[in-house]
Amino acid sequence: MTDNLTFDSHERAEMQGTSPRLAVSGISKRYGVVQALDDVSFDVSAGQIHALVGENGSGKSTVVGIISGTVQPDAGVISIDGGAVTSRRTADSQRAGAITVFQDGSLIKDLSVAQNLYLGTDRAQRPAYRRIVAWATELLASHGIRIDPTMKAGDLAPGDRQLLEIIRAISREPKILILDEATSALDAQGVDTVLLLMRQVASRGTAVLFVTHRLSEVERVADTVTVLRDGRYQGTHDAPTTALQRLVELMAGTRVDMEFPERSDQSNGKVLLQAKDLAGPGFGPVDVELRAGEIVGIAGADGNGQLALLRGLASLGETHGHVRTGGTSIRSYRMAVERGVVLLGSDRKNESLFSALSVGDNIGIGVLGRLSSMGFMRLKRERSFIEDSIEEYRIRVGNPRQLPSELSGGNQQKVALSRVLAMDPRVVLIDEPTQGVDVRSRMDIYRLLRQVADKGHAVVVVSSDASELAGMCDRVLVMSRGRLTAELPGLGVTEEQIVGAFAIEHAADPGAVLDSADQVVVDGPADRPRRFAGIANRETMRVVALAALVVCLTVFAQAKTGSFTDPTNLYILSLVLFPIAAVSAAQYFVLLVGGIDVSVGAAMTLAVVLMSSWATAGSVATVLLAGAVVALVLGVVVGGVNTFLVERLRIVPVIATIATMGIVGGVCYMLRPTPSGAIAPALGDALMLTTVGPIPAALVVLGLLFVVVDVVLRNSGAGLRMRAVGLDSQYADRLGVPARRVRVACYLLCSALAGVGGVILAAQVGVGDPNVGSSFTLLSIAAPILGGAALQGGRGLLIGSLLGTVVLVISQNLVTLLALNDGVSLVLPGVLTLLALMSSSDGAVKLWLWRARPRGHGETG
Template sequence: MNETVTPPAPLLTLAGIGKQYPGVRALDDVSLTVLPGEVHAVLGENGAGKSTLVGIAAGSVVPDTGTIDLGGVTRSRMVPREARERGLAIVYQTPALAPSLTVVDAMLLLLPESVRPSRRTATAWTAELFARLGLEIDVRRRVSAISQREAHLVEIAAALASEPSVLVLDEPTEALGADETAWLFAQVHELLAKGAGVVYITHRIPEVMEIADRMTVLRDGKAVGRGDVASYTADEIVELIVGRSLETTFPAKAVAGDAADVLSTSGFTGRAFRDVAFSARGGEIVGLAGVEGNGQREFMKALAGAVRGSGELRLNGRELRGLNTKRATAAGIVWLPGDRLGEAMFGQLSVRENVIAPNLAQAMPAGVVSPRTENRLVHEAIGGLAVKTPTIETPITSLSGGSQQKVLLARARLGSPAVLLVEDPTQGVDAGARVEIYAFLRAMADDGVAVVILSTDAVELEGLCDRVVVFSRGRVQAELEGDRLTEREITRAAVLATETSLNDDADAADLTSKKGLPLYQRGEVQTVSLVVITVLLALVTAGIAPSFLSSLSLGQLFASAAILILVGLAQLAVVITGGIDLSIGSVVALSAVIVSFFGEAGPGFLLLGFVVAIAAGAVVGVVNGLLVTRLGMPPVIATLVSSIAVLGGAQLLRPQPGGQASADLMTALGTAIAGVPLVLVVAVAVAVLLWLGLNNTGLGRGFRAAGSDAVKANRMGVDVNRMRLTATVASGVLASIAGIVLFTKTGIGDAGAAQAFTLTSVTAIVIAGVSIFGGSGSALAVGAAALLLQTITSALPFLGVNLSWQYWLQGLFVLVAAVLPMAVRLRRRRSIPG
């Protein structure tokens, strides 16, 4: 009797998945199952929907239709944390590691609760894990200080350590060498032996043939093929991936001739490409191809001077040295970036202004713009391109993608270039506009211009180009022309490449990670430096005016410093998550005003006032957070609006200063310990607690990840909106505590007495070295910066200097604190070859 074998239950099932982006159907009714013990390859060209599909499984992308079944639970959508806890681990093509975190902190965020070590043991645990896996990476360093290869390895290590039931690998070997790829495959086989399933996304067919059991092929967002990998040859898989014929009419190609090279390179090397020999002749169109991320885009940018390259670069036989975009343009190299809105266009300007911007010298031959000349030049430039615009004064952002690209091409033509570099010439362009753009590029070539295009569309490259140079892992894999220049051969050269990664033999100076202090060490160097400056300033002042160190003077200094420390910490809480809070001064004022209504009835009643004031600050924080996270308002606008409203409320409560506390109560509130006011002890304690929280808790890691890179933080399982809402509430609470301290110092409620604290809070975090873009900063350094600012203010009268100098000195400190790191980064960037 034949027994029926029951197939194993799927570990992951995606059913009927659909995802629509503006103008693009990324996925259309796609289904996928992953079984225990198998590697399921997901294949397709760039833009086929592969990464979107696995992003939906991992929870970083929300589907429009369909369901996800993971760990026996069916959902219409997942969130990254739930997916991770249910056994799915993912390694993204671009590592999802927030740059400001240390490697240890990144690991802690990536690991599920079931295997996550405590923060106290995490450093040793991670180091032991890396040693066991054979990874030589310093776990204490920041993610921003390690190389792309190391970041990939960290994410792989976290995925393996999470003991997943489903492991998703999205182009995992792009940054790895041959030995590291073999290591990864060995790890995959160990997982399979434990009954796990693996989803493997790649363009590299040899890897699919080596490791995959089943495959699903996507094309234009649809599943067009699936089956056992063993049933297909490599060529048949390539055919499934391509699966289409030329659909667009292309202009006739150039007749082969012996034109001289206009642009050529030899031994050209940069950060993502190496030893490239390349040439482009006048009258021809040369294409740059390859799987995205293999160096071709960086190579084009180096030709345009947008990134550095070393080696020989010649234009019409003349060597170009020290190339940047300005020098490249002056030499006749015109570059059109693929990111039209972000890099190529002036989004708020008109068609006329966009065309003429790089060509002002032609429009103003006498040094003054001639409207007649300008209009003539613009109409000549866009003539024949069928730009669909009501007038040349129409904002360029109101045009279609095709017309925008035509305006940029018109701008390039007006510059009479020797070389035209175009990234993704028809991205986001409809079919009709594509034909016109192709004809324009061919006409430019026919006029003797060397045209170089970079495209991810093999059909486009086949139909338009005279030659195509295919890149793989930073090197030229193949150069195709004539009968060999076909979509099939372009795709084949890219996906069948066996070229090793640059990391196998690149110079250490080029590709190894840069040394840098761990985040916590960097912050505390700043703390020590600020404390030393403060002590030196105090000693100098005391040498001139000994009374500066009297108990009365120091008591006033410390009490005032406590307020500055608290407002600085309030600003830090928000800035570290990527925001800013302009309502801090208003909250301080409101808090002091509220407490002033409770100060005349005794200590017990005053304590109730403290509670009410802190609650009011928390409410303001909630409002700020909801405006930012729910309504999507920029933090500057949201907190400015709330600041005005809160200040208005404080003024309604206290139109005039009032609520004087009794002398006995003021004496009690001014209690000192060993000559140090109690309020300063409280402020320092808050700083220490915040420092510990930011560096040693999951919430602190979430704060820093959210501010460092919101997209990567979301992929790591951080609820970015919750982090930002929590931060604004914390800011409101800390500002309200500062208001309470202000009342203990003045003994009166004054709605107009605290507005300067908002500016002071920003000054303190800048001097403390906090990144104004979010992600990093030390609470201890902020406390030290606040103490320095107050010491400056207190010392000036003793030095016989007008108090207005405090603003000049604060401005000088801010300038130095802001400019010095920028100068250091610029120097490092210039010192890095390529």
């Protein structure tokens, strides 16, 4: 297949037009003291595969960000198909025809494969939402990819996630396809797949900008290559005729030694870690011994249990079997770290680095004991240690106080590696140590890992790059379908032998690989989990559980009092529930997009105060119209203040809405210093006197509206986009979802619905009271959380919020009926909310799924 990917440059030249499809002209960008780009220009023609290369920190990702609309340049012009792109939003760049596959991805892990594909597809190409599973199946199959579209995206192997992102981008038929390190997590077969897809896309006239550190791939697929160094343009060259060593020299500005460190036979070294019958989700049982002085590689087709084994050796996750070091059994990752076994994951954003801490803090956090005395940091010692680490690991950073997110991917990897190695571990477990790292940095990392091994430690490396394993490792363990199938000696082994060892075994799975110049089918191993307890299923389970809890509480209350279900008591409970249900719906929409609004109680109070001035007399129609006007005014004014503070001034939502709460509360006291101003009785007649059984008809209508809105949100693209913003706002924005607009709409809707709750409350109290809504804020948060909403966003149902409200009201009524202390009514909502937050955590769900899995013969848990 590799031969099929070496293309005829004359054939490609015939497809390339005279005018460039993408023109980058004089772009510059500065971050503080660092000049990331300085007057960079290059063109990409239609039908051309144009590689962009450079060392880490050379400015490649900044170029990608500017073209894609995620970064605002200081100077320069981007033209797509002859038209200048002046707007700097991702959606505008996509509308112009530039689609980007980002280095750190844009899949929203809590959504299914089909939902992720749907979000990233142009509106004109999307199917009806009810057909997304069938549509996604057809789309993936058309590119030779077999992945279950109902599977949770976060459960896919890293390589499958990258392939999915590329398929999603290609399906939009872009004018310009930008691939930022699109092959970094792929094995040899996956790389072939992507390079073949690039060829197919280019043959249809798409301009492809391929950002990579793997120069061998540039040699195989690119027509032209542009080199950056320190943010400056180093020229554009003909890829087929330019030697790789020359590209490396242009990237580095000097000659770079591209040899792996020397190895020695360590077969008789002391055993530092031993695993016996080790098994867990996706791998095992496995027996492994790690010896002092050796680097052990783990190879295999993507998703065959390599990473699961690595995490199992660190006692991370739900594993069983035995892992021993120094004669002691390790039962948790904390024990592993205490005994010198440390894991460095490839997910720098979520696992390897503390994103909220500075680069310097990340480097020193693992050795605080060495940098302090009597519990106090020795600042001079810490500063010296950080400076020495930056120099030793050649980390390109403007200032140690910078955040890791401000560095290039390769420099982030060096920071993570320095933190781990500073702890002087006995066993180092590393997943993809050079993913997204340039050639010179790769050699630095190989040298550092060999130094660690030569000091008498053991190093285990999982890598999708077989040439890396062949050149660096003393032993290579080959995995297929979760089992160790071969062990190859490091000295003398070749890349072809490693790939052959797992490819032959993996091909034993029928349909695993289709070797064709036109189509490559990538399928996971037979034992890859396909069970996905989706968000929708979990929300349904929560609603059913809450409904059962309401029934149990009702039965208990009736048994204790004998009068709980009397119509009069149910009517009184409904009146209490009515305004809380409305304001919990208001809070629900903000929670759905990952925000929070603690000004809702003050907004309800202001609605009551305004109604005491604007609805003092008149018919039902008149007072209801006044109520609608009040809700609209509050939505625009209070919601507008909140959105200005949160979205424009970037103030944390809870702080911003506390400020709004204070302002609105002050306005209430200015308008009504004391309770006064009678509200028209017609409002109470309309909202409370007409009943369905013992329940006010207006409350029944509200409940039905909740159900209708839930159905719409769960079965429409609009609802999916709202959830996507809550689950991962940055990735949603990359997919073309206008995240800021969605959040603004939800804050405005929240204040408007809080106004509706205030109108309902006004009907009950009948007078303008400046304190009447203060107790509703906590209840407005507790009810949707009980109903399945999450502070992280993206979860929950409106009907769940209503049931949560019912649970709170019944619980508080029980406090009165059972003559309990009044303080219990204040404690209860907080306790129930905490329990709801704990029970809805992803960790609890994953643990339940693991324990509920089908088990093989002889397996115990």
